[in-house]
Amino acid sequence: MRVAIAGAGLAGLACAKYLADAGHIPMVYEAREVLGGKVAAWQDEDGDWYETGLHIFFGAYTNMLRLFRELGIEDRLQWKSHALIFNQPEEPGTYSRFDFPDLPAPLNGIAAILGNNDMLSWPEKISFGLGLVPAMLRGQQYVEACDRYSWTEWLRLHNIPERVNDEVFIAMSKALNFINPDEISATVVLTALNRFLQEKNGSRMAFLDGAPPQRLCRPLLDHIRARGGMVRLNTPLRQIHLHRDGSVASFRMAGSGAAETEDVVADAYVSALPVDPLKQLLPQPWKAMPCFARLSGLRGVPVINLHLWFDRKLTDIDHLLFSRSSLLSVYADMSNTCKGYADPHRSMLELIFAPARDWIGRSDAAIIAATMEELVTLFPMHFSGADQARLRKYKVVKTPLSVYKTTPGCEQLRPDQETPVPNFFLAGDYTSQRYLASMEGAVLSGRLCAEAVERCRERLPDTAGSQPSQPGSGQR
Ligand SMILES: Cc1cc2nc3c(=O)[nH]c(=O)nc-3n(C[C@H](O)[C@H](O)[C@H](O)COP(=O)(O)OP(=O)(O)OC[C@H]3O[C@@H](n4cnc5c(N)ncnc54)[C@H](O)[C@@H]3O)c2cc1C
16 A cells, blocks of 8 residues: 655654555655654754754653664663752752662652652652552543643642642643643643653653654664655645545645645555644545544644753753753753763753743743853852853754643544544544653554554555556655
């Protein structure tokens, strides 16, 4: 079967990989000049990389780890010590750690929580631990039923002090979905906590050893091509053409010239687009179908990713850090954490600026000035006195509509990979799978989508006799 896939983020590339493995011919069309979607990255004039987002891989990412194994690139994941590390706003320049000892789950998680006395008091630990009991006993069913509540509402329901939010969950909520605990669905935080507490290495983190388009997307591309598939950049899907019965007749793609278009005919069609552009491309006759109508409730959340190159080392910590400050979320000194960005003498901080709603429209200079003010409180020793650290250069990458905003009630809006249209399928982190909006969710959705195409083979309209597009043409 020839399968046309629009979008070369992790979902589209994973879908193409698993289709190619099953003996089909995936034809991937990406709008932009770079692979990876939300893991895309570029090189500046000095050859330094800057990225759409600071990306962390977790031990709980079963599908992603399987993908690395299948591609033979497991050594590209740089695993860090099993810990969560937070800045201490009350004691600038210091850190508080949750260290997970080498014990089976959930003992290692419990020991990590009990062992940290900087952030939570004993009564807070006990009330929080009791609140988590239903999630641990009743599992995913309970976790999904909590999608009615925001995380703050869930804490109140369980009489857990508000201070637990201030100390831990503002940072965690911003890291998970770039929003605050009064907005995020309780399901999202409970899903993460469940994975972290139930799997020994669930919360262990790894950094990729370089830029994702080169170190992860490129091997996917090579794998797809080696099995007869193709991936074409700079080719946005413009329109979905339908047969009279409402099934897809072709994908109309933008051609190489400004006014040119190309109709791609295939046996099955996949949207691996983010939810916002997909909504704009839905053909009129589909809009009333419940699974597509529900998409109107899903919308990308704004986020800003920052890169700051300094003239000296600010920290030697080789790990992700939770800033616990009002504008920033998580950050890392990539000169320590990532082999491909290593610099023994100078720091490159990559930081996530969130929530970004009030900042996404502001100038890069204003965003950097506000960030520097927060960094002064995080690293006072480097930004006071006569010999202060100097910012050499910076890059700001704004994503106005990133992953879908996981507010209460969103779970039931997420569509299956199989749609009521017989030859049209969906992949993407927003589609229904248990890993929410993440790289793991994107990869899993791609595999589930490939499986759905295979499963629905019998119901696909017969495209014999229609003019096939040439998989080889325009191949890159
Ligand atoms: C700042 C930031 C930090 C993040 N940190 C983490 C993290 O630490 N850990 C984690 O697991 N996840 C993280 N994520 C989330 C993760 O990046 C995403 O969940 C995942 O990459 C989404 O993959 P996707 O394939 O579903 O969508 P996308 O990556 O958005 O891919 C969709 C693709 O479709 C293309 N496209 C759009 N319109 C068209 C069109 N008309 N025709 C053809 N192509 C089109 C896009 O250009 C894009 O390449 C982060 C995201 C951001 C933004």
